[in-house]
Amino acid sequence: MDPSHPVSPDLTYWVAPRHLAGDDGVLAERIGDTLTDLGWRMWPTSRNSLLYVSPDGLRGAEWILASYPFELGGLPVAWQVSARPHPDSALTEWNAYFTAGVPHEALTDFLLALDASETPDVGLENAEAVLTALGARGWLRDMDCPHTTATDPGFSTNVSLEMLPPLIHDADPRDDLLGWQAWAEPVLGAPYLWCASFSASAPHELVAAFASSLAAPGPVPRRTLPVGAEDRLTVVRRG
Numbered sequence: 001m002d003p004s005h006p007v008s009p010d011l012t013y014w015v016a017p018r019h020l021a022g023d024d025g026v027l028a029e030r031i032g033d034t035l036t037d038l039g040w041r042m043w044p045t046s047r048n049s050l051l052y053v054s055p056d057g058l059r060g061a062e063w064i065l066a067s068y069p070f071e072l073g074g075l076p077v078a079w080q081v082s083a084r085p086h087p088d089s090a091l092t093e094w095n096a097y098f099t100a101g102v103p104h105e106a107l108t109d110f111l112l113a114l115d116a117s118e119t120p121d122v123g124l125e126n127a128e129a130v131l132t133a134l135g136a137r138g139w140l141r142d143m144d145c146p147h148t149t150a151t152d153p154g155f156s157t158n159v160s161l162e163m164l165p166p167l168i169h170d171a172d173p174r175d176d177l178l179g180w181q182a183w184a185e186p187v188l189g190a191p192y193l194w195c196a197s198f199s200a201s202a203p204h205e206l207v208a209a210f211a212s213s214l215a216a217p218g219p220v221p222r223r224t225l226p227v228g229a230e231d232r233l234t235v236v237r238r239g
Contacts, residue, residue, distance in 0.1 A: 014219040014236045019157040019184055020193065021233065022226030023104050027078055028063050030104040031111065035061055038115050057087030059114055065100060070167045072195035073183055075099035079107065081114065093171045094201035101184075101194035105220060109213035113206050126204055127161055130180060133208040134159060137215035148178075152215065156232055157184040159211050170199035180207045182214070186229040193229055 015021050023030075032050065036042065040052040040061070048066040053059070065078040078100040082092040098107055127148070131141060134150040142149035142160075149160040164170075164179045177200035184193040198207050219236040 011238060012221045012223060013225065013238055015222050015225065015233045016217070016219040016236055017152065017154070017233075018103050018105060018216050018218070018220050019152060019214050020186055020226070020229045021103055021220050021222055022101050022193065022224070022229065024222045025224050027100060027102065027104050027107070028065070031061070031079060031107055032063070034108050034111060038111075040115075054115060058085075059083050060092075061111065072097060072099050072165065072197055073192040075101065075192060075195055078102075081111065083114070091171060092169065094199045094203075095169050096196070096198045096202055096206075097168065098196045099192075099194050101226060102196055103194075103214065103220065105216070106210050106214040110206060110210040113209035117203070117206070127180075129204045129208040130159065130161070130211050133212040134215055137212060137217065139215055154232065156186050157214070158182065159214075164200065165197060168197050168199050170201050172200055180204075182211070184229075186226075186232045190228055193226055 032042070032052070035052040038054070040054050042050055042052045045051050047064070050063040052061045059082070061079060061081045063078065064080055065076055068076050070077060076099060077097045079098045081096040083094055084092045096110070131147070131150050135141065139150045139152050142151060145160070148162065149158065151158045159180065159182045161178050161180055164177060165181070168179060170177065170179070179200045179202065180198040182196040186193055196210070225233060
């Protein structure tokens with residue numbers, strides 16, 4: 001199969017691992033449907049983006065790919081998720097950014113965890129929760145940075161607590177803060193498949209929900225496979 005072109009709409013490929021399966025070209029639709037089902041309100045903005053806001057006004061998610069605000073790892077950011085302490089607050093407490101190509105299942109589980117949280121305030125100080133979630137899925141801790149970094153058994157995807165890249169906004173203005181970063185690099189030195197960045201105040205338990213879903217072992221359905229990752233994917237079945 002040529003992975004650069006969609007296959008028949010009647011044929012679904014169940015592939016593994018999830019972290020290399022891409023977004024199937026439906027990242028906007030899948031996340032938008034999830035937020036709508038949760039009761040989040042949506043309206044278009046003057047920036048050609050789609051803004052979703054939770055019923056309590058404390059959480060937001062914005063599809064910003066059309067406005068092309070900035071890049072992570074050479075890829076345009078597609079979704080920005082944020083939380084604020086009060087509905088009328090002009091400043092967000094923390095932000096999370098996801099490029100196109102991120103598996104929509106992982107972003108969905110992150111948003112479900114965010115919606116279910118009692119408050120979107122800064123989370124636990126225990127960063128170990130993220131690495132524990134990945135370890136439970138069989139991911140490996142980096143030998144040089146065992147308390148901050150884990151990778152999948154195929155050494156193609158990393159989740160790491162490190163210095164934030166530029167343009168990642170957080171309520172804490174200091175420039176020496178650490179935040180969780182995640183990225184998939186199916187072939188060493190080749191372009192990234194996707195990237196995600198969580199600002200320093202993003203709750204660790206929410207990042208853990210994203211990481212646990214990202215590393216889930218079961219196959220996921222796809223009609224289009226991402227270019228550059230096809231040799232790292234296993235087609236479990238067709239149907």
